Every structure is written in C-alpha cells, then in structure tokens.
Amino acid sequence: MDYLGLLGFGFASLTIALIFLFWFWANQTGLPPVLRDVGAYKDLPQRIGEAVENGKRIHVSLGSGAIGTQKTTAALAGLTVLDIIAESATLSDLPPVITTGDGSSAFLAQDALRRAYTQLNAMERYDHLGGRMAGATPLSYAAGVMSTFSDENVTASLLIGTFGNEVALMADAGSRQEDAQLIIGTDDVQAQAAAYVSADNVLIGEDVYASGAYLVGGKPFHKASLQAQDVLRLLVILAILGGVALKLIGVTVVP
Amino acid sequence: MKMRLPMLIAISVGAVTLIAYFVPLGPLEIVKSLLIDWAATLSAVALLLGIMNLILVHIEKFASFKRGWVYSIVLLLGFIFALGMGLFPSLLDMTRQANAQFNAAQTMRDLARFIFLYIQAPIETSLLAVLSIVMIMAGARLIRKRRNLSAALFVIVSLVLILGLAPLVPILGDAREWIVQVPALAGARGILLGVALGAVTTGLRVIIGVDRPYGE
Numbered sequence: 001m002d003y004l005g006l007l008g009f010g011f012a013s014l015t016i017a018l019i020f021l022f023w024f025w026a027n028q029t030g031l032p033p034v035l036r037d038v039g040a041y042k043d044l045p046q047r048i049g050e051a052v053e054n055g056k057r058i059h060v061s062l063g064s065g066a067i068g069t070q071k072t073t074a075a076l077a078g079l080t081v082l083d084i085i086a087e088s089a090t091l092s093d094l095p096p097v098i099t100t101g102d103g104s105s106a107f108l109a110q111d112a113l114r115r116a117y118t119q120l121n122a123m124e125r126y127d128h129l130g131g132r133m134a135g136a137t138p139l140s141y142a143a144g145v146m147s148t149f150s151d152e153n154v155t156a157s158l159l160i161g162t163f164g165n166e167v168a169l170m171a172d173a174g175s176r177q178e179d180a181q182l183i184i185g186t187d188d189v190q191a192q193a194a195a196y197v198s199a200d201n202v203l204i205g206e207d208v209y210a211s212g213a214y215l216v217g218g219k220p221f222h223k224a225s226l227q228a229q230d231v232l233r234l235l236v237i238l239a240i241l242g243g244v245a246l247k248l249i250g251v252t253v254v255p
Numbered sequence: 256m257k258m259r260l261p262m263l264i265a266i267s268v269g270a271v272t273l274i275a276y277f278v279p280l281g282p283l284e285i286v287k288s289l290l291i292d293w294a295a296t297l298s299a300v301a302l303l304l305g306i307m308n309l310i311l312v313h314i315e316k317f318a319s320f321k322r323g324w325v326y327s328i329v330l331l332l333g334f335i336f337a338l339g340m341g342l343f344p345s346l347l348d349m350t351r352q353a354n355a356q357f358n359a360a361q362t363m364r365d366l367a368r369f370i371f372l373y374i375q376a377p378i379e380t381s382l383l384a385v386l387s388i389v390m391i392m393a394g395a396r397l398i399r400k401r402r403n404l405s406a407a408l409f410v411i412v413s414l415v416l417i418l419g420l421a422p423l424v425p426i427l428g429d430a431r432e433w434i435v436q437v438p439a440l441a442g443a444r445g446i447l448l449g450v451a452l453g454a455v456t457t458g459l460r461v462i463i464g465v466d467r468p469y470g471e
Contacts, residue, residue, distance in 0.1 A: 016463060019465075066302075103305025103306070108468050138304075205446040248463075
C-alpha cells in the first residue's frame with residue numbers, strides 16, 4: 001500500500017469512527033448538536049404542507065448525475081430528501097412527480113414513492129410513471145424538467161442533485177408558475193451561483209448533503225456526520241496551513 | 256431476513272470496493288474490477304429502461320391528450336426516427352448481402368450523424384445562448400426579490416466582472432483579475448471542500464448501511 005492509499009484509508013476510517021463517536025455521544029448525553037439555520041430546509045416542510053393543502057403537485061428533480069459515477073453522492077443527496085418528504089408529498093390530491101437524468105436514479109425514485117404509498121396503505125394510488133427520466137443529456141434533461149413545470153401543475157419544486165449552469169433555465173421556467181416555490185441544491189460551484197440568482201432558496205456547499213440532519217427533526221446519524229465533517233474540515237485546514245508553513249521554510253513533503 | 260439481505264449485500268459490496276481502492280491486493284483487485292463491471296452493465300441496462308420509461312411517459316401524455324401532448328408526438332417521432340437510423344444499418348450489416356444494402360446502411364449512418372451534428376447540437380447550443388439572457392434577467396429580478404447586502408454585493412461584483420472584460424476602464428480590468436484570482440477562487444475552493452466532505456460522508460453512510468437508497 002503506498003502512502004496515498006494509506007492516507008485515504010485512514011481518512012475514510014477516521015470519518016466512520018467520528019460519525020459513530022458523535023452518534024454515540026448524542027445518544028449517551030441526550031444532547032443533539034445545535035445546527036445553524038438553513039433557510040431552504042426551514043421553509044421546506046411549510047412549502048410542502050401548503051402544496052398538499054392546496055391539492056397541488058410537488059416536483060423533485062434529482063439532477064443529471066448518474067448512480068455509479070463520481071456524481072453518485074449528489075443523486076443520493078436528492079434521494080435522501082425524496083425519502084424524507086415522500087410520505088407527506090403523496091398525501092396531496094396530485095401525486096408528486098420525480099424527474100431524473102439517469103435511469104438508475106429514476107428507479108430508485110420510483111422505489112421511494114412505492115415505499116411511501118405502501119406506508120400510507122394506498123398502493124392503488126401509486127403510479128410508476130411518477131418517477132421518470134426527463135432526458136439523457138444535461139440539456140435535454142433541462143428541457144424535460146422545464147416542460148414538467150408547465151404541464152404537471154407543479155407548485156413546489158426541489159432541484160437537488162447534479163445540475164450545471166442549465167439550472168438557470170429550469171429555474172426560470174419554474175418561477176413562471178403561479179405561486180411557485182423553488183429550492184435548488186447542486187454540487188457544482190458555478191451552478192450554485194446561477195441558482196442563487198434564480199431560485200427562492202439555495203443550498204450552498206455541503207448544505208446539499210445535510211437534508212437528513214435538518215428535516216423532520218433530523219436523523220441522529222446525519223447530525224453526527226455533520227459534526228464529523230466539521231472535525232474533518234478543521235483537519236484539512238490545519239493540513240493546508242501546515243503545508244504553507246513547510247513550503248515557506250523550504251520543506252517539500254510531496255515530491 | 257428478507258429486508259436485511261439487500262443491506263448486507265450493499266454493505267459488503269461497498270466495503271470490498273472501498274478497501275480494494277486503498278489496498279490493491281490481487282484477489283481484492285479482481286473482485287473490485289468484477290463488481291465495477293457489473294455496476295457498469297447494470298447502469299447501461301438502467302439507462303435503456305430509463306429511456307423506455309421516458310417513452311412511456313410521453314405515450315401516456317399523448318394518449319390522454321394531457322397538456323403539451325403535441326410536443327410528446329414530436330419526441331416520439333424523433334425517437335423512432337433516430338432509433339431507426341441507429342439500428343437499421345447494423346441490421347443491414349448483419350445480413351451482408353447486396354452492395355445496394357451496404358450503401359443504404361451507410362446513408363442511414365450519415366443521416367444519424369446529420370441528426371446529431373445539425374439538429375441536436377445546434378438546438379443544445381441555442382439553449383446555452385438563451386441561458387446568458389436568462390441569467391441577466393434573473394440578475395435583474397434578484398435586485399427586486401432580495402434587497403439585502405449579499406444580493407447587492409452579488410450584483411456589484413457581477414457588473415465589475417462583466418465591465419472588466421471591456422477595455423473601457425483599465426482599473427476595472429485589474430479589479431476583475433483580482434476578484435477572479437483571490438476572493439472568488441478562495442470562496443470556490445472553500446465551497447468545493449465542503450462539497451467534497453459532504454460527498455465523502457454521504458457515500459460512507461451508504462457503505463456502512465445507515466442510509467439505504469435501495470429500500471428498507
């Protein structure tokens with residue numbers, strides 16, 4: 001094993017250890033971590049509640065990131081949100097619609113919907129076309145999502161996953177709907193800037209992955225992983241500062 | 256047991272693949288390659304099924320005359336045409352008969368290339384061109400929608416970056432260069448760091464079985 005492999009293995013092990021440590025600590029002390037406010041997550045339950053009350057449709061878009069590629073985790077972040085909100089979203093007269101740019105995440109979305117309907121004991125209302133692939137390339141996917149806004153009577157839209165700059169086109173189409181609410185979270189830095197100007201609420205940076213800690217009281221393991229991220233961030237910052245200091249005194253660690 | 260089996264499979268597969276990345280031992284490497292090959296095959300099949308799902312959505316939309324059904328016809332016709340242009344040449348090649356058939360296959364291949372180069376690519380490029388206008392309009396809406404410091408800063412910086420490209424006021428060009436190289440780069444790296452850590456913990460949560468996107 002070379003030193004980079006060792007470093008990666010150590011980093012992954014440390015992350016898992018920290019997640020379990022913080023989860024155990026919160027369990028023992030009964031003191032969950034205090035999270036800062038994230039506007040998008042704060043408003044989300046209310047938006048979904050309003051949509052359900054008005055009998056409107058909720059739209060969740062999981063982005064064009066494919067499961068099995070390096071964009072997998074962004075798609076999983078969207079699926080986490082879908083898992084959490086699916087039950088309340090399916091209570092509306094109009095069933096939720098889930099769009100993706102990838103076949104495998106479309107099936108995972110259908111599965112999340114099926115689970116929600118099973119829990120509600122309302123499988124007769126389940127429509128497998130509720131989870132659908134909107135397009136195979138990022139721009140055709142954007143075009144598919146844009147038409148979903150206008151054709152499906154959507155009122156609240158959550159776009160969480162991998163989106164490029166084309167997210168601005170989707171946001172523009174979404175904002176043209178009456179009483180539309182748009183929440184965007186993407187792992188692409190440039191697209192985050194595009195989303196900032198277009199959406200009502202934007203998830204910046206790691207907030208995209210934090211839905212599990214914020215929504216419906218927060219899952220303990222998700223809160224623990226946020227704390228683990230804070231410790232890891234501190235370590236990375238120390239490593240960067242250490243690297244700068246070593247460079248200044250003329251020591252080269254990595255040839 | 257029925258519910259735990261997918262979880263056990265997912266955890267084992269995830270753990271083996273992760274460890275094999277860091278500890279490249281012979282047997283682990285072989286298992287990792289095999290698992291990645293399976294994943295690639297499954298992804299390809301999922302893409303095919305996803306496209307069938309897309310077609311079904313539009314057939315249903317067209318059959319029930321839902322809003323926007325006309326566009327569904329365009330999509331369906333486009334799909335059939337493009338699929339035909341892609342499939343038939345291969346079928347003709349397989350028969351390997353008359354020379355005339357070979358020419359037909361080549362013509363269809365040229366047509367498929369034509370569809371991509373002169374229909375799909377220009378349409379997608381046009382969408383990107385529209386994007387710049389949409390962004391400017393969204394920027395203008397931002398001033399109305401959010402009257403706070405961050406929105407004001409966003410607009411001012413955007414203006415400096417746009418005007419800095421034009422050789423009107425040299426100081427704006429220098430300001431642009433500084434903004435792009437120092438605060439924007441630092442901010443982007445900070446965000447990327449957060450995204451990377453978020454991605455790592457999300458992935459590891461799936462591997463240790465805390466998150467189960469594959470169902471309960």
